Amino acid sequence: MTEVQDHSPAALDDRDRHFADHAAYGTDLGVSLGALRLANPVMPASGCFGPELAGLLPVHELGAVVTKTLFSQRRSGNPSHRLTESAQGMLNSVGIPSPGSAEFIRTVLPRYRSFGVPVVVSVGGLAEEEYLRITEELADVRCEALEVNVSCPNLEHGGLAIGTDAATVERVVSGVVARTSLPVIVKLTPNVTSIGDIARAAEQAGATAVTVANTFPGMAIDLEGRSAVLGNGVGGLSGPAVRPMVLRLVWQAAAAVRIPVVGCGGVSTARDVLEFVLAGATAVQMGTATFTRPYAMTQVLRDLDALCHELGIARLADVRGTVRT
Amino acid sequence: MTEVQDHSPAALDDRDRHFADHAAYGTDLGVSLGALRLANPVMPASGCFGPELAGLLPVHELGAVVTKTLFSQRRSGNPSHRLTESAQGMLNSVGIPSPGSAEFIRTVLPRYRSFGVPVVVSVGGLAEEEYLRITEELADVRCEALEVNVSCPNLEHGGLAIGTDAATVERVVSGVVARTSLPVIVKLTPNVTSIGDIARAAEQAGATAVTVANTFPGMAIDLEGRSAVLGNGVGGLSGPAVRPMVLRLVWQAAAAVRIPVVGCGGVSTARDVLEFVLAGATAVQMGTATFTRPYAMTQVLRDLDALCHELGIARLADVRGTVRT
Amino acid sequence: MNTPLDTEAGIPVRDSVTPLGETADGAGTRAGAGLPAPTWHRARVLVSTPYGRGYHFLRLEAPSIARTCQAGQFVMLTAARDGDDGPVLPRPMAVYGRDPRAGTIDILLGVVGDGTRRLASFRPGERMLVVGPLGQGFRLAPRTRRVLLLGRGIGTCSLTTVAQECAGTDVEIVAVASGRSADRVVGADVYRAAGVTRLHEVTDDTGASDVTRLRDMLTADLDQAPPQQIMTCGSERLARLCEELGRRWAADVQVSLEAHMACGLGYCHGCATGTRSGPEESPLICADGPVFRLSRPDADR
């Protein structure tokens, strides 16, 4: 086979054009999560990003990058199927396979650092004690923030997520905060009667910000096989389907606490980002949208600049929480 | 204008053909909710059906009909907008306008009775006492079951739905059961950390069945107006978007109680019905799907007959709760 | 939200209306005896073509609806194709024109959001679910000899069937079709085919659509032989002008309103006009309207 060497402009990939493109209106998109300053509010959702994306979008333009949730020990994750789809959404039961902290620090983290933007390391555990251990293991590691994923099942207490109980959240977060000098973001589970209570518990415990929220529990059934599609039986629902629910949770959480709220769930366009900001979010995370289109996050950044211009918004932070109800 | 009188078969409406069509494979679709026997498992969801549909689908083929939630007193409902849309879903904040029980008994109920299928009257209240009152007011009324909608905001306790607290649910349902001889179905709210707990409370209190579930709280924002789209700020999400979550709630509730579970949320095809049944539902309610296509429920009935035939299911009840996980 | 209704400060028109069917004792006569029963068709799309700037024309084969639909009634169009995802709510659309013999109805839609974009993507030969005819249309009084139709933008679509209905009768139609620019004015073709007496096409471009100029033009034109009825749709400002002209000429004023809808039939309670004071629900736009009598609550009529 002969390599075709064509350097005419027409041979530019759409990808190349996307890399070359830039925001044009100069909207000030900068935001702060406590002491952590971000150039803009867009970052990936944990588990929905990896260094493998480096060539597919200009990662260095993002506000931050977020790692997949890290456990102290190596873990293999759930049986297959781990993924399936639903109406404008997807279900995953990946189950957080993890290389463990030693391997992560040695081989994974350097690849995240190479993007030159703040790195948020997501941490998890299956018992309160595990959260403290992983925090300690990361004590000397260079990253800009921790995100504490409290949606992991609490194996000490029947498997309900740690994040469903305000007192447990407060204990875990206090413990993490005491063991790190980094900003601590707490990623809440939406599967609770009152998100405000849990957000307040995190704030009380010294969290820098809360991420609202992780996936919604869901299920899919294979009729022909008369079995659950997911190897794990149930999984987490994400994508546009959940957006109206997350928007309302963000609005509630923002009303309940003074610390910044990071919105996460179903964001796929610049309009979505702005809606989250109006509802009270300081920043947003995007997960499923990156699967649909790998360049979704940086596309949203350019569109957000243009949309703010169109709506007469010079500084994104100015409109945070300004929705009238 | 001259009336065109064309009685050739081609002039038959699609509607007429739908009325003339019938299930062909003889699958036994009959189900029981306690003592209440239904010819098939399909009924409308409260608030998503009215006698106005009489001419648009053969209502007499349904397993039952369900009224909009009735309050004791006349109520006007929420300000507009009361509806909006989201990805594969809709949000409503209708807010349960009600003619009040006297007017309902006089003018509304007779229209429901005229269909010749079991009538389920949905009842609600804004305080525990109101549920008891409406039950008493319906004591001598001819209907086949009550559905107790515990998703109404409890104005005595800060507006959180009555259905979010197991003890309150048990009190309210016990009170209703004590005041009626009818089967009592309790329609749960999904906005709780553990649906099993609430379902058990309803069972404990003597409920005949539980309906799982009402709408999920959500929000939509009008960017140009920088305001909530819904007059009420937040509303309830329904439609295909919520189906995976409801499927999992049905599965959980069915595992938690021995009384029948009625699945409700996002059902729009025969496959959906069968998935709900495999997950443990005895019957299903359809709401949003009727807006998309007024004949959805009876179409699903015919398709369900054919689908069961295709999958070798002679009696729907045989496969209830048989999903492998 | 995308709404063809201009907004202005003050009481919205929707809070100033009363149902046409409302009788003296206040008991509504919803679903009045004269209304055709709604039906549905999985209607074959016969024509689907862009029209003007941002509009799209659809001709649907829907014989029963074409036969029975009254002027000012509407249909619900489902934008989701069978077996495919799509918006869960159907879209309310006025019947822009109908041909009872051919069994067709015409819809003119403004392409504004996801639903109308999808409706416009249907190709001839595809089938589209249409439910109708729905709602209370415009009511022509038996003694009416002259009607003024005042529509703006896509709102004109609700008025064109009034002209069709009056074609060949002794009722004279004066029609105003207003729009931002010439390619945003709709209805002229139907009006002309229906043989209206006078048609004024006015645009913002030329300033002719300005309310003051419209008032001057219409009073000069009609003060001598005023209409007995005025019908309007598509603009709050035009509705207020109609109200004023109605008082001037002692004419009956009817306005067609819009609301987000789910059922279009009166059972979902999603489309109430507003909140009435008191426990009584305000009128439903789909079932008590979309055409209402326009009267300011503070006015004496």
Add this chain to the structure above:
Amino acid sequence: MNTPLDTEAGIPVRDSVTPLGETADGAGTRAGAGLPAPTWHRARVLVSTPYGRGYHFLRLEAPSIARTCQAGQFVMLTAARDGDDGPVLPRPMAVYGRDPRAGTIDILLGVVGDGTRRLASFRPGERMLVVGPLGQGFRLAPRTRRVLLLGRGIGTCSLTTVAQECAGTDVEIVAVASGRSADRVVGADVYRAAGVTRLHEVTDDTGASDVTRLRDMLTADLDQAPPQQIMTCGSERLARLCEELGRRWAADVQVSLEAHMACGLGYCHGCATGTRSGPEESPLICADGPVFRLSRPDADR
């Protein structure tokens, strides 16, 4: 779920495989040095046409992918159009054929569910997002002179580019394309154009696709001059036959597997083959595969 893989009792093939890149010490060499970097195109659809029974052929303008894609690699196709709803997950699809000069790739899809239905609905001139080339393709060993390709149904699509790659070289291809019926057998056109030595099209209709008959035919045909490599896709039963033939002929056996995927790049961890015993995650089909070396864990090789 819809999967072109036949299932049978016993250990699934996915639990019997090892990554091609896995070295003796067990450390994977994912994203090996020889692999082209993935890119994406909003590719113009050049051809979109039904094919056989229930299949659909797409030709996409994707120059970089056409240029670098290796045999057995795949792409992710996004079924949602820009600005429109649609499935949130892209669909993994083998590159069925490619033309590096024209800058096109061909996809043959089995229309089984919502995603493939939508992909088939794209019209020429529309743009479809394609990400690739992805994964570890088939590895042709330098000393290989003869390859047996054994595909079933749509699974054959993963094998056709092996024949394309060998066209004009001294590697001989023997290809078997199996399917339920003649209109379910794919690949013949590409195989012929690539000048394969022998092509057997076998169907269930005639019984020729039966494993025993296939074994007889292939051993009769190839025992004299067996292939050094066997490559397969689309059927568990065929994969087991390949394993057996591989032992018989001391040939290397490679199999292309499927899994539900979200990223196709190795970061979402959605496509692991199964659960390995122990804390180590099992291989990822998108990044460690989709092509794996097939070896029963209980076998001695």
